[in-house]
Amino acid sequence: MIDLLHPGLLLVAAGFAAGPLRGRARGAVVLGAAAAAVAITLALPEGVLWRARFLGFDLVPFAVDRLSRLFALVFAITAFGGGLFALNQKHRFEVPAAMIYAGAAIGVALAGDLMTAFAFWEVMAIGSTAVIWSAGTAAAYRASLRYAAVHLGGGVLLMAGIAGHVAETGSIAFERLALDSPAHWLILAGFLVNAGAWPLSAWVPDAYPEASWSGTVFLSAFTTKAAVYVLLRAFPGAEILIYIGLVMVFYGIVYALLENDMRRILAYSIVNQVGFMVTGIGIGTATALNGAASHAFAHILYKALLLMSAGAVLHATGRRKCTDLGGLFRTMPLTALCGTIGALSISGFPLTSGFVSKSMIGDAAMAEHLMVVWYLLAAASAGAPLYAGIKYPWFVFFQKDSGLRPPDPPLNMRLAMLLFAALCIGLGIWYAPLYALLPFPADYVPYTGAHVVGRLQLLLFAGLAFFVLLPVLRCTLTITLDADWLYRRLGPALLRAASVALAAADRAMRRSVRAGTAAALLACRRGASGNRDPSRPRTSGGMVLWVAAMLAAYLIAYYT
């Protein structure tokens, strides 16, 4: 009976139903549907639940296994938490669009074939663009167009790859793919665009911080982690993902260290954390894949919490730059506490969700004797508190006194933050329920003396580095150029230069034609006054002769 209910389609339907509603009615539909989606996802039996024939293909629009349940569950939880946080969002479209976006993400997780996955993939792109749009600012509109262009481009790569795969194999089943044909490389590229893999990562810090105070909470959860899910399903153990993931890890750290906008710091940290997951997928052992999957689960929750606290600050002050903020702990103690819990989780501090998930990936690298990878991941784990774990709460809630005295946010926003803070700490202590949901049997023991002490040393001394080097880490009123410079500055500049050159060529050509015509007219006038008239009509006989000659040439050319 329960297998008739698709939690993703339920959320999509709730999004459409919530569209015309307002106030409490909208809140009831959104929260009711999201809570139902959580319950249904937990209760679903494993296996293929729906089948259909379409254009001669066997569609499996609804299939459940351990991996898909894990991702569908955390997407549904985030839809609930984000919906609760956004209850007082006045904008008409944002929350309905976010529900459609969340439902499509669950649809990707529960898709048993590539066609269904692709359809939901594109609905996600549309839903997320509408969420960014809903911020209602000119900057958000421009960012949403760039965002949509990148994602529709990624969708084209994916579609081309799927078409090639179907042409080669005749199957649309969504299963493990080997990187042995151009079609599979195209599929990988389409997935990596959404994962925010460098150099196509600039859309994350470009678009996410432009959404409203509540919109970014939804955005942070679905697109990049749905990409992690499809990579886990299609390309586990693809070695290239180790290198791509490591580049993402360090790109995120370096850019976040230089960033001034609090929500852009957190956007760069999404790329950094997804880099850990992509590296784990590339390592490809059971422990590494469990690590990538559990880290995605933990990451969605603590990143939503971090962006809720940042959203609460933006909602209360209208400011998002570290240079304008500071000292908010005085009047926003709960927001500061929840932001700090999120920051400890992203750092992987013991007793938080980040600790029980992230260490699995590093240990998997060690077990495979990938020592360079292990050293780099350890360095990146030390860097996490530097760029986000301490930097974000320090510059927003502590450091200098900005003089701002905003209150903590309304009740629904406080409840959403408390719920996610409780999940971050709860999963850090009682990690068994999370481990029970992982794709492979998990006998991993996170709390050994060596693990805890090693991680504490790494994090505490990273903290020491932060406070000792604070003078060089001060935020400045600057941005840092990223790959989006190519399509925001270089592309337009080249087009402008081309149009200037074209206009100059056009002017020169007109000038020479005018001069030529004038000279010809002058010659005519001179001729008319002389003995030979150049405008004297030719005989029609001569004309006919030439036409006949051309036709004959055509005939000969045609038959030879």
Add this chain to the structure above:
Amino acid sequence: MEPHWLVRPATIRLLWRAFIAVLALAVIAGFFVSHGDHAGPDSIPAFGAWYGLGACAALIALAKLLAMFLKRPDGYYDDVERSDD
């Protein structure tokens, strides 16, 4: 007005002392934990401490190096894109 207790110089001094004590404890605790039968680099004494410190210093140096080439004023994109509207 009296500043908040958390930002008074006396509190900050105390926090620094407590922090240094915790750092020392974390290093000392490293000598008393068992690393099992594997001998990875994390079983080197105080590995997390010096590696964490060194990694952070290197990352900050890398970021500062990139900043010399890539930092721009905050409104860098605004002038061009606003004129397109």
